[in-house]
Amino acid sequence: MAKIREKKVPMPEQPPEERIKNFKEVPLGYTPEMAMEEASRCLQCKPRKGKEFPPCVEGCPVNVDIPGFIKAIKEGRFDDAIRIIKDKNSLPAITGRVCPYENQCEGACTLGKKNEPVGIGRLERFAADYERTRGLIIPEKPTPNGKKVAIIGSGPAGLTAAADLAKKGYDVTVFEALHEAGGVLVYGIPEFRLPKEIVKAEVEYIRSLGVKIMTDVVVGKTVTLEELLKEYDAIFIGTGAGLPNFMNIPGENLNGIYSANEFLTRLNLMRAYDFPNYDTPIKVGERVAVIGGGNVAMDCARWARRLGKKVYIVYRRTEAEMPARKEEIERAKEEGVEFLLLTAPTRYIGNEKGWVKQMECIKFELGEPDASGRRRPVPIKGSEFIMDIDTVVVAIGQSPNPLVPQTTPRLKTTKWGTIEVDEELRTSLEKVWAGGDIVRGDSTVILAMGDGRKASLSIDKYLSGNDKTWRTVTQ
Amino acid sequence: MYRIVKKEDLAPNIKKFEIYAPLIAKKAKPGQFVMIRIDEKGERIPLTLVDASPEKGTITIAVLEAGKTTKKLNSMKEGDCIANVAGPLGIPAEIAHYGRVACVGGGVGIACIYPEVKAFKKAGNYVVSILGARTKEGLILKNEIKEFSDELYVATDDGSEGFHGFVHLLLKKLIEEGKKFDLVVAVGPVPMMKAVAGTTKPHGIKTIVSLNPIMVDGTGMCGSCRVEVGGKTKFACVDGPEFDAHQIDFDLLMIRNKRFVEEECLALNEYDKSCACQR
């Protein structure tokens, strides 16, 4: 047997000096030859003792049959590969780009013990792109079963639940508050990481399954959940974690200080990077500070670099504690983002016209581990310093979207504002399920999709009459 | 798509539209607004619900030309379609029996105060409507408002009709003449609302104003619309848009509303140029 390559087949990508001058995707994708070569690295592992799946499949939150689809790619059966993936994952072009696979499928890959793991994410992306460029295969429509399901929110959780239920013959309507479907995929994750054309194509695919998508409907305002309950046999809530957090420090309402959501929504959903061709403006100064160390912070920093600005990431712990994906941190560095670690702002100072011009920061050192196991940052007395800055993006996390719980008193929530569910994602309200960020706080695209799938199975079980018991969630 | 069923001129630069949006029409309450996006490249802008007819499935808005989007909207015709209309958003006005209520409208804010005049009257209040505009042409919907008002006063900056001067000075005069109010509600430009708040404060009259910060989503997701009320940050689109006038940091609101002036000018100039080319 030929020796296995130690490293993944390299993925062609735009060099940093090139890509910060455009808004296009950074990695360019495999050719069929590259994909087949990468696929040939896979060892086709069997499940370990006592496990149901091979290690990589165990690592994937939706248990995609990874050795199965990789074998198909190796043998050049690309249509089979995509069919195998879509059996478990209805949005592979998206997960193949944004999944934190290093902690999931690839993190568990046997090959990864000695060498680089198989490039599962890249292969998934290849199969999905291959299919999309040739026109999506639309499965035959099942016979309608006459039951109606409403989905609230068109993020990955809602879209997955919608697709799965439509395939089973349900009459599915998705209600979305914004004018475009996709949730964070369209308003949050930047064009250069996830081209909007791809999200559009996936949404079209879901429409082609017979799913109706009603945009401009703010549930709780335009219609209430209780009203929907009268019309639909079941409801899935996937409204996400859309409420931006601020630090509540002096000067935070000065001009030039954005929440990450505002910054990203203007740029992504409203296409402010193409102003005045698109009508929505954005104003970014020359020195930008992005507060936070997660994926959202990296996205904001990389956007600001593409607008030609000097950009700092300001984070109160060290790089090792950063919640962002390694790959994103590396990319941000390559693109010239500077990292100010063990640092956090304490107040903002404005000019006479009300625009931020400086930021006072304090330095930290790492102390004892906290509840999350990460070492707690402790401020160093007297270490305050002032730096010149004219734009700030606050990217310190989001809270659950409160609109639906606020207008649905019977729906139980936790003290963090997330919706309470049981192991099958049933809420305290009969016929109502919930999943994704509105349940988890904030998580990942694939976990939100996993929830969509889990809820669709439970909804089907409930509506097909086999199990009509509703155990309300316990606190 | 949302069809324009009817269009009417209220003043030279203010147009009234009736738009087919049945779901919103069913739910609309005084004090609420909609987010509108005219077309694929458009921005999302908030506009107050002036009226709604659940039977006809229509909502009514009144639009003052302020920049590119409102100018473009005002050039649209009956039968044209608007890409997106979402709502009704914001917390409805607290309509109750207060006793004597003054409804103060300034400029296009007169249209925004109209549904509240109606609702306060229906709730059994004694309603005194006080309208202000630059010139008499700007005193829009005067007859409609009169119909639901126990008393009506008007002011114009140029003195072409009614009281000569700003509307808050007219309110001040009425208060000083001995008129008692249990509640004052004011909608209009920020300086006007600030002045009304300043007028009622010494008299301890409860005063509500409707804030108009720059919005993007209108659903509490972005924080663009943040305002300071009683020293606390609030999102006007979900916590408001109506707040206790005596608690608001109006100066901050005025500064924040100037965030994109350069960009807005550029957009308007480009738009005017492109219109000129077509002519």
Ligand SMILES: Cc1cc2nc3c(=O)[nH]c(=O)nc-3n(C[C@H](O)[C@H](O)[C@H](O)COP(=O)(O)OP(=O)(O)OC[C@H]3O[C@@H](n4cnc5c(N)ncnc54)[C@H](O)[C@@H]3O)c2cc1C
């Ligand atoms: C900038 C950014 C970058 C990220 N990067 C990654 C990444 O690289 N990899 C990864 O795995 N995860 C990433 N995440 C996290 C991931 O996007 C989320 O975990 C995931 O999108 C959650 O999906 P969801 O379906 O629960 O909700 P969302 O995607 O938030 O969608 C919720 C939808 O519901 C709509 N909605 C809300 N309220 C209502 C209402 N009342 N009525 C109607 N509709 C409503 C919203 O408008 C929205 O469209 C990122 C998140 C952000 C913000």
Ligand SMILES: Cc1cc2nc3c(=O)[nH]c(=O)nc-3n(C[C@H](O)[C@H](O)[C@H](O)COP(=O)(O)OP(=O)(O)OC[C@H]3O[C@@H](n4cnc5c(N)ncnc54)[C@H](O)[C@@H]3O)c2cc1C
């Ligand atoms: C809750 C609310 C209700 C409103 N109701 C009405 C109404 O009934 N009738 C009416 O004519 N106007 C109303 N407005 C104001 C209206 O939204 C703005 O005039 C409009 O957005 C201006 O857009 P433009 O492109 O034409 O002008 P621009 O040239 O873009 O802006 C002119 C000025 O309008 C404000 N503005 C700009 N963009 C926005 C935005 N996205 N959101 C809010 N304000 C903005 C800014 O202060 C700006 O300086 C309301 C605003 C709010 C917040």
Ligand code: SF4
């Ligand atoms: S969905 Fe994500 S975790 Fe699962 S195989 Fe694909 S990339 Fe890996």
Ligand code: SF4
């Ligand atoms: S663990 Fe790695 S090598 Fe083994 S089957 Fe999965 S992808 Fe292939």
Ligand code: FES
């Ligand atoms: S407009 Fe975005 S939060 Fe109010």
